[in-house]
Each structure stands twice: as structure tokens, then as C-alpha cells.
Amino acid sequence: MTRMPLDDMNCSIARTLDVIGDAWTPLILRDIAIGITRFDAIQRDLGISRKVLSERLGSLIEHGVLQRVPYQTKPVRYDYYATEKGADLGFVLLAMQTWGNRWIFDEQGPPLLLRHEPCGATIEAVTACSNCGEQLSVGDLTPLPGPSFDPDSPEVSAALERREAAFSAARGSS
Amino acid sequence: MTRMPLDDMNCSIARTLDVIGDAWTPLILRDIAIGITRFDAIQRDLGISRKVLSERLGSLIEHGVLQRVPYQTKPVRYDYYATEKGADLGFVLLAMQTWGNRWIFDEQGPPLLLRHEPCGATIEAVTACSNCGEQLSVGDLTPLPGPSFDPDSPEVSAALERREAAFSAARGSS
């Protein structure tokens, strides 16, 4: 059978992975974000096979993440640019870069730094709470069923209930 | 030949993808983060083949992202838990979830919500600047060569120079 269909899973992470869930796609998006926007340049930079690159670019266009913009006619040649939807995947790339900087390149220092133009500083990305603005810790987050929650997965439902029970107990005893 | 080696690329994103660069691994980490921590439970929940699940768990343990903790002897049975390194990948998952919520589940509303325990609100994750604290826009970031930058990729070097030139011009004319 073909690759497991992730596009019908009721999970935002799975649906995102349906778009960028392989080793090459994020690297292609990284190149385009940096400003490497042409087929041959991406192929040379990544060392990806031309076949796979062609397939991935096509899939990203289908998903509305990239658009192909001609930079010349006779013969037609293209730049690949991110759409708004694609540029927003930059936050996923940023999270990956931050993790790699911290856990792989900690000693040597990172290959790339980021300058935040508005404030001018060389910075890191941090994840914050949209409500209180505090920096998030992964452990401070409790998942709750949302509007399109699908209770068909007993594993997930059971895990959420265990969580809720544990937190209720913690609140009660404190 | 085997899968392209990403573990010698001089790029934090590539090195992160060497650990989680496939469709299943992030979903396995998601399950473990939610509290689905046992082999059979993960297998049932995701519908992943037992073979691939076994391989992925092994690889994640090798990478120091997961640890196997016995919850009974006779016979030995295990829970899989994230290490600190693994828990930190939660920010990558969070970024994926945020993207999926916005670009895939916008109309129906998200399958899962997140409660931020310290402030009690149902929140979204936002990415902020470690220096000024402002919410980041992807377009406000300029990549710069860092301590372990490898100038061997002419494509990357050229792209960084183009960027720098464009920004200098913008600053000069404003």
C-alpha cells in the first residue's frame, strides 16, 4: 500500500506532516527562505536528486505553500517563492533550528545566527503564551479536546482523562 | 545507497531532521507527550506498523530523545518517556500544531486546545524575540554566518550576500 494517509487524521500535527513530513521538504523550504529560489541552485545546495526535488516542489505548490514565478521567458525559467501559508511554516523551521542549535551545535556554536531587524540584535526564537506573554515550558501545557476533537481514539481520550485527573488532584491538594 | 546522510550537514535544521525527519517520528513524540507511552498503545493509536514503530523508538533512544522505563518486571514491560532533549522537541511539535490549527483546521476549529496552567487560559503558542520580546515575523529575520558557518556552499553564501546587500540598500535609502 502507498504511504499511510495522514491527510485524514484528526490532528493538526499529522496534517502539517502531510505537507512537510519528510527529510527534504523542510530543507527545500529553508533554502527558499534563505533566498535560494531556483531549481538547480536548490539541487546543488542540498545534493537532493532532481527527481525528488521536482516531486517535492510540485507537492508544495499543490498544497499552496509555494508559488512558481517566472523570472524570464524564452525559455521560461522560474523562481520558487513561499506563499503566506508557506512563509508561516518558517516558525516550524525556526523551532527546528533552535533545537539543533541547542542540542547539536551547542559547543561549536550555531552555523547560522539570526538578526532581528526591528531591534537589531542577534537573537534566538522563544515560544511564548499568547495570553500572558510568559515564555512557555512544555510541561505547563495541558491538551484539551477542541471544537473538532474526534473521540474515536480511545488512547487519546484515555490519556487526556489521566492528565485532567492528575491536574485536578494537584490543584486539590495544593 | 542508504538514505542521504543529513547528520554531517552543517545546518541545525538538517541535523534536527536527522532525528525527526520523517512522517512518523513527530507523531510518536506527540503521543508520548500527550501521555500515550506504551508500544501497543502508540501502535493502535497511530496505526503505524509494528516494525517501523520498533525501529523509530530504537532510533529515538539512540539519539537520546527517549528513554525506556520499566513499569513492571515479570515480564518486563516499558513506558517510553521523553528526556529533556526530547521534551525540548515539544516546541517543534507546538509550531507544527499551531500551523495546522491556522491553515488546515481554521474553519472547523482545532482538534486539540492547549491550556497554559500558570495563567489558566486556553492559548496559542507565539514565537517571540529573545532580546526585545516582541512577537517575531519571519520576514524580520536576517540569517548571518555563525561560529560554525561553513562557506563551502556557494549557494548559501551567495544568498546571504544578496540579503545583506538588499538590507544595506534599504537602510541607506531610508
Add this chain to the structure above:
DNA sequence: AGAGTGAGTTCCGAAAGGGAACCTATACGT
């Protein structure tokens, strides 16, 4: 006319993925 560039497509063998069956160790019901 011939070489070079840019963007793909085609073909082949190797590797990875999915599925089902099998194995091991133990507890539980009758």
C-alpha cells in the same frame, strides 16, 4: 556549429515502508 545553462523527465537498482504472522513471557478463567 558546438558548448553551456536551466529545468525537468525517465529508467534502473537499492532501500524503506506496510501488513500479517510468529515468538516469548506471564496472568487469568474454568
Add this chain to the structure above:
DNA sequence: ACGTATAGGTTCCCTTTCGGAACTCACTCT
């Protein structure tokens, strides 16, 4: 004692995908 269930894998086979090299097409440049 016997069959069944639970938990966590491993093995085998077959299909799909991937990597690499070669080939095509449409121009431009010398």
C-alpha cells in the same frame, strides 16, 4: 492443565519510494 488474553517485539514478503545517472528540450553565447 488448557486455552485465551496482554504486552512487546521480530521476521518475512511484497510494494512503494529514493538516489543517481542519463537524457530531453529550449534557448544563449562564442
